[in-house]
Amino acid sequence: MSVLLFVLGVLFVAVGIAVSIALHEVGHLVPAKAFKVRVTQYMIGFGPTVFSRKRGETEYGFKALPLGGYVSMVGMFPPNKETADGDVRRSSTGMFQQLAVDARQAETDRLEPGDENRVFYKLPVWKRIIIMLGGPFMNLLIGVVLFAVLLMGFGTSQSTTTLASVSECVVTGSQAAAGQSECTDTDPAAPAHEAGLLPGDTITAFDGKPVASWAELSELIREAAGRSVTVTYERDGVQAEAGITPLLTERPVTEEDGTPVLDDGGNPVTQEVGFIGVGSQTALVRQPATEVLPMVGENLQSIAGVVINLPQRLADVAQAAFSTEERDPNGPMSVVGVGRIAGEISSMEEAPVQNRVATLIGLVGSVNLALFVFNLIPLLPLDGGHVAGALWESLRRGFAKLFKRPDPGPFDMAKLLPVTYAVAVLLMGMGALLIYADIVKPVSLF
Incomplete structure (x- = not known):
């Protein structure tokens, strides 16, 4: 019976996180379509496509690796500048510049007749920010709703x-x-x-x-x-x-x-x-509605503290994983660790069912708040990186207008691709470390 309850707890949180990721991407999808950007794909997961169906101009589907999701919009990067004879100017500065050139060209190749005014980079800055913040704020909304259910429906x-x-x-x-x-x-x-x-x-x-x-x-x-x-x-x-x-x-x-x-x-x-x-x-x-936002605020403050000190926290995790030290129960953990905690909670037969369900709901709510905070980090490929790029474009265009200089045009996010790849590698390394630690030295709350 305990094994079955453990599995049910893991499935509860797994489904909760999957739904949260799907809704995160809806947070990007809805404003993008509202602002007339052509969205080619809405996908949950990465890797080979398992199932998809096209509705209108957008393909909706699931990928083989359920480790996230994405919304693909045309015109994320402005086109390459061209020489007088129409050939794409090739930079002689090396591989990193070539990455940017190739990325811009790939975006240009995706364009179809009628896309001229439906590309992402031509949107006003405020619209781009709304699209990119739509995902994190969807997680914030989910977190607030789940904590409202927890506090007002179950209680503390x-x-x-x-x-x-x-x-x-x-x-x-x-x-x-x-x-x-x-x-x-x-x-x-x-x-x-x-x-x-x-x-x-x-x-x-x-x-x-x-x-x-x-x-x-x-x-x-x-x-x-x-x-x-x-x-x-x-x-x-x-x-x-x-x-x-x-x-x-x-x-x-x-x-x-x-x-x-x-x-x-x-x-x-x-x-x-x-x-x-x-x-x-x-x-x-049960608590009144006035207690919901303060509770969410306390959780956000705690999560922000972990994110701000993330390098040190990861060093502590690594030290614990490869030594006899215990893990910090308030430190970061992977989805494997979250699932294990959920299983432990669910299998505590001595605790009332109501208490266990309430704790699982709070756990999924906390994961959503963590996704909200983490995605606001101003580094690509995270949503906060796109927001930072849009704000920088607005700032430099504002200065150009103030000093009556030529409009510098849209900020070319393709130039940041080397940083994007470096951050992506770091994120994968962080994920691998946390998964390893959650297997060999899991956090124990009980």
């Missing part, structure tokens, strides 16, 4: 006032750090245990004050150290009360996500607070 996992555990005794932070995990005869009894509280009880009030969240209850317990107060709880639908005296004890300081705070020496930081010895159950709590 939060601690509740229903008890998951009740300790029999008090084990101090220093005792726990020393390895003590069981009660001894010298350990004081935990106040909650003495008060008769049991796992499954829901605390509704503490010290006469109603509580609706674990944060509220924790704050009241901390403040009531050494005082005898009343705790009100519900058990099997029946309200009950008990007297309880929180102990002043040493407890570890934790971050908002529950991880312990460490001092400069790597030791847990502790503080003295009121303590009764209970743990909370977690449940999915």
Whole structure:
């Protein structure tokens, strides 16, 4: 059963990513057609064509390698300049210039009668930017929608006032750090245990004050150290009360996500607070629509941090892959790693189905936000590279107009083909490294 659930999790994310890629390309396709550019192909994947069908002037299909997709538009590069006798001027500067000449000629050869005003490079700069940003912003839209479904439809996992555990005794932070995990005869009894509280009880009030969240209850317990107060709880639908005296004890300081705070020496930081010895159950709590964009913003900020520090992150991945070091769970990973995480989540039979589905939806949403950020990098062949080229053309034409110089014409993106090929090789190398690392040293979240 676990193997089947693992496979279902992988398939869920695989289909989600495939659909996201397809919609990314739709984000390019729709504005291109709206601006009358002739689109020859809309393809999902690369390599040999597996299936295609032509509708109007565009061929739609699937390629053998489902590692991305593309929309092919005519006139991505301006034509070669010609000599007086009509022959294409051949540069004598070498291979890189020849690449540009050949690329421009290939674009020219694709033109058909009537394409003169339907080529990409003749569009106003703002239209080209809209076409190139259409793909990344489609991923952003998908991410926002999926996080809205996650937060508003399922909710976020939060601690509740229903008890998951009740300790029999008090084990101090220093005792726990020393390895003590069981009660001894010298350990004081935990106040909650003495008060008769049991796992499954829901605390509704503490010290006469109603509580609706674990944060509220924790704050009241901390403040009531050494005082005898009343705790009100519900058990099997029946309200009950008990007297309880929180102990002043040493407890570890934790971050908002529950991880312990460490001092400069790597030791847990502790503080003295009121303590009764209970743990909370977690449940999915639905959030309002106002929480969606802040959550998306936090994810974008985190992803941008990874992208900005990508060289160092990749170096860390390489070091972990070829040594005994552990992978950083917040570092980059390939689709193989994402699929493995999805399988692990899906096969956690001890977790409720609702929680697992919610986590998978959040995972696909995060992948879309990552695609949005990554595609904005201003390097060809990424969408951000085309946007940067269009902005540079606008800037230099603006300066020419300002200083009353001749219009320099469209910026020739073909001149950047050597950079494009270099970036493409780096991207393939990065992908190979991440796939290798995800196989031999996978990220483990559980």
